[in-house]
Every structure is written in C-alpha cells, then in structure tokens.
Amino acid sequence: DGGITQSPKYLFRKEGQNVTLSCEQNLNHDAMYWYRQDPGQGLRLIYYSQIVNDFQKGDIAEGYSVSREKKESFPLTVTSAQKNPTAFYLCASSTLRQGRKGEQYFGPGTRLTVT
Amino acid sequence: AQSVAQPEDQVNVAEGNPLTVKCTYSVSGNPYLFWYVQYPNRGLQFLLKYITGDNLVKGSYGFEAEFNKSQTSFHLKKPSALVSDSALYFCAVRGPSNSGYALNFGKGTSLLVTP
Numbered sequence: 001d002g003g004i005t006q007s008p009k010y011l012f013r014k015e016g017q018n019v020t021l022s023c024e025q026n027l028n029h030d031a032m033y034w035y036r037q038d039p040g041q042g043l044r045l046i047y048y049s050q051i052v053n054d055f056q057k058g059d060i061a062e063g064y065s066v067s068r069e070k071k072e073s074f075p076l077t078v079t080s081a082q083k084n085p086t087a088f089y090l091c092a093s094s095t096l097r098q099g100r101k102g103e104q105y106f107g108p109g110t111r112l113t114v115t
Numbered sequence: 116a117q118s119v120a121q122p123e124d125q126v127n128v129a130e131g132n133p134l135t136v137k138c139t140y141s142v143s144g145n146p147y148l149f150w151y152v153q154y155p156n157r158g159l160q161f162l163l164k165y166i167t168g169d170n171l172v173k174g175s176y177g178f179e180a181e182f183n184k185s186q187t188s189f190h191l192k193k194p195s196a197l198v199s200d201s202a203l204y205f206c207a208v209r210g211p212s213n214s215g216y217a218l219n220f221g222k223g224t225s226l227l228v229t230p
Contacts, residue, residue, distance in 0.1 A: 005230075006158075024169040031215055031216065033215070033217055040124075040207065040222060041222060042221055043210075043220040045214075045218075048214075048217050067199065086132065090159065092159075096216070099176075101147075101209065101216045102147050102149065102164075102209030102216045103149070103164060104161070105161065107158050109156070109158050
C-alpha cells in the first residue's frame, strides 16, 4: 500500500520544547515538502528537499529545521524559536519526472498544539 | 511570482445542481495548475491538473476544470453536486525549479452542498 505517512496525528507540547514530526513515503519520490496550514490562510511552504542530504528553506522556515538522511524520510523539527507553532502540518512528496513535477501527494497531517 | 487567488471563501449549492469553484492565476510563462480537496482533519487529495493541451481537464470524482488563458482562470466544475462533495477546495500553481517546484496555494474555498 503506497503512500505518505505522518505521525503522530495529534501532538501536544509545552511552550519552549522542541518537537519532531515524522514523514515517511514509499512512493520512491525524489522531492519532499513541508507545509503549514492555518485557518483561512491556505498552505505555506516551510522547507523542501529534492535529493538526499540537501534541503532548502521555503517561505516561512524561521523556527523550523529538517533533515533528509534517507530518500523515504523527511522529519520536521519545530523549535522553541518558532513564535506561533500551533498549526496543522502537512508533508507532501512528488516525482521530478517530466510532466509530473508539482503533482504532489500529501500525508494525513499532524495537528500540533503548543500551550 | 506565481500565485493563485480564490475569490470566494464559501460556495453553497443544492444537491443535484451544478457547482463552480473559482480560481484565477498570475504567472510568468506557462502555468501549471492544480486542484486539491481536503476533508476535515485530513491531508489534501489531488483532483486534477492542467499542464498543456485541452482547456477542459477531467479529474477524479466527476470533477473537471476549465483553463481560460484570456481570463487567467482555472475554475473547478461539476455538473451535479453531491452532499459528499462538501469539503475545502484548494487551487494551486506550481513554482519554478528554484523553489523545488513547490506549489503556491490559494486560501481555499469551502464548498457546502445541501440536501
């Protein structure tokens, strides 16, 4: 059963703590992405990676970090420097084959609540 | 910069009636456009895409979208709405290679289909 998994589905943390969100794909996709979703704001790009051991900042990378040690995995760490971390986080992946670039497949999301 | 706009926060339609969810785009060069649907507390599901070719694109669940270059629009349509179509719909445009082909999303349109 191919797809993207994210865990956990719900996550609660105290302010000042770092937290890591998991994202795994078995679609053999080269590119992976992290988006943040807030009500009424659509999705905003946090980080992306097109190849193992390389990743780039998106529009709202401050307070976040990522790693890409394996093609299948792209974990996101929300650090204590992120001023407003409570949000719904979505991971996506995409092939980079001609004609299919940008066609992203999304995981089920992780809802993070920081109090 | 590549961007899309969804002018309606919410669209209401009666079951069995045709539905339209609007999207306009602003891009440099040829647009690569997408529609996604999101059910509550779930990830986004791919509906359809326009890259090139026919202006009428058919997608999943009976949805289609009409690409109009002169009006820079890419409206989502369905001839006969179902109550189960009620969800949040996102229009997106693919970014350039120096953004990892990430998607730029509209703010979303909530579709409510009433029995």
